[in-house]
Amino acid sequence: MSTANKNTVPQLSPALLTLLAATCGLLVASLYFAQPLSAPIGAELGLSPQAAGLVVTLAQLGYCVGLFLLTPLGDIVENKRLVLGTMGCAALALCLAAAAPTQHSFLLACLLVGIGACAVQMLVPLAAHMAPPERRGQVIGKMTGGLLLGILLARPVSSTVAGLAGWRSVFAAAAVLTVMMLAVVWRRLPPLHPGVHAPYRELVGSMLRLFATHRPLRKRALSQAAMFGTFSLFWTAVPWLLLERGMTQHGLAWFALAGAGGAFVAPWAGKLADHGHTRAITVIAMCVSAVSFGATAAGGPLWLLLVAAVLVDAGVQANHVIGQREVLSLDPVARNRANSVYMGTFFIGGAIGSSVAGLLFHQGWWAVATAGALLPLLALATYLALDGTPRALAKAAN
Numbered sequence: 002m003s004t005a006n007k008n009t010v011p012q013l014s015p016a017l018l019t020l021l022a023a024t025c026g027l028l029v030a031s032l033y034f035a036q037p038l039s040a041p042i043g044a045e046l047g048l049s050p051q052a053a054g055l056v057v058t059l060a061q062l063g064y065c066v067g068l069f070l071l072t073p074l075g076d077i078v079e080n081k082r083l084v085l086g087t088m089g090c091a092a093l094a095l096c097l098a099a100a101a102p103t104q105h106s107f108l109l110a111c112l113l114v115g116i117g118a119c120a121v122q123m124l125v126p127l128a129a130h131m132a133p134p135e136r137r138g139q140v141i142g143k144m145t146g147g148l149l150l151g152i153l154l155a156r157p158v159s160s161t162v163a164g165l166a167g168w169r170s171v172f173a174a175a176a177v178l179t180v181m182m183l184a185v186v187w188r189r190l191p192p193l194h195p196g197v198h199a200p201y202r203e204l205v206g207s208m209l210r211l212f213a214t215h216r217p218l219r220k221r222a223l224s225q226a227a228m229f230g231t232f233s234l235f236w237t238a239v240p241w242l243l244l245e246r247g248m249t250q251h252g253l254a255w256f257a258l259a260g261a262g263g264a265f266v267a268p269w270a271g272k273l274a275d276h277g278h279t280r281a282i283t284v285i286a287m288c289v290s291a292v293s294f295g296a297t298a299a300g301g302p303l304w305l306l307l308v309a310a311v312l313v314d315a316g317v318q319a320n321h322v323i324g325q326r327e328v329l330s331l332d333p334v335a336r337n338r339a340n341s342v343y344m345g346t347f348f349i350g351g352a353i354g355s356s357v358a359g360l361l362f363h364q365g366w367w368a369v370a371t372a373g374a375l376l377p378l379l380a381l382a383t384y385l386a387l388d389g390t391p392r393a394l395a396k397a398a399n
Contacts, residue, residue, distance in 0.1 A: 063115020091117025226350025263314025
């Protein structure tokens with residue numbers, strides 16, 4: 002593997018940053034448009050309840066495949082061309098979903114939508130690379146804010162549009178918006194030629210070496226895996242609790258929107274990290290998530306669950322922004338591969354959190370809340386163990 006430094010890094014203007022954050026929001030929303038529409042999709046295409054549950058799972062699986070197989074290409078392929086090509090695949094996949102005549106074609110479209118949506122994790126490292134080091138945390142925070150808003154708005158927007166014009170219109174509209182955004186990105190995003198020359202097999206294989214050789218990458222990936230497990234556990238289980246209490250699907254949509262408050266923490270956390278408060282914010286984020294989730298062990302009133310939703314989201318997002326900032330600062334020529342390892346690892350943590358939610362909820366909400374409080378503490382222990390204690394504790398207290 003060889004490197005070359007012959008290209009000037011283009012500057013990231015506020016307008017371009019806003020465009021890239023909005024693009025991330027739109028692309029990641031496509032992963033979740035189908036989640037509240039499983040009933041009408043299943044009724045029209047003949048999907049069984051079990052197969053309908055695969056709709057979002059396949060999209061997330063495709064996203065994970067893209068993380069490990071496509072986003073590392075950002076280290077060897079001209080970035081603008083790679084982003085546009087991946088966004089084009091996402092648009093075509095959304096068109097297939099809108100026109101799918103059979104259940105098999107629709108499920109295939111869901112998988113392809115997820116693969117195309119991995120362009121998000123090409124744009125975040127690209128924006129971080131274009132940002133000056135003293136503003137990198139703020140930039141990642143704004144990109145993460147756009148991404149989180151896309152996730153949170155996807156469900157209520159798709160439910161509303163489907164109610165007005167049918168579920169196929171959701172995917173058709175998303176395809177049109179993706180094409181429009183692709184055109185704007187084509188006009189506004191400058192080209193960026195990476196300085197690495199390597200065969201694809203060697204490129205993918207090097208991700209394991211990055212994980213083994215970079216202690217900060219292991220620290221951030223493993224601790225955020227536990228934090229994202231908390232996030233997934235909460236948002237998988239809390240709708241069941243609220244439905245038991247008689248809340249409607251419309252009410253759930255509004256409750257989910259409350260979590261958007263956590264998105265506003267991301268730029269703030271990134272700014273503090275840029276000013277040298279990385280360890281302190283990391284410890285605070287993990288402790289806040291543990292305490293807020295654990296405080297709901299008895300169920301509690303709706304306002305307590307709402308506060309917990311905002312604080313858990315805020316803690317997870319703050320830790321993610323700071324962690325991704327550190328990961329993307331490790332090695333400029335391997336930023337896409339390092340980001341793939343980081344994102345893929347904590348994505349696995351989220352999948353584990355979702356998968357155990359049903360088992361824990363069957364025991365009672367207290368079991369969910371207990372696990373939700375322990376996971377951030379596991380994240381904290383992992384972070385401090387790999388960061389070097391007790392020195393890390395002393396620095397976190399300052």
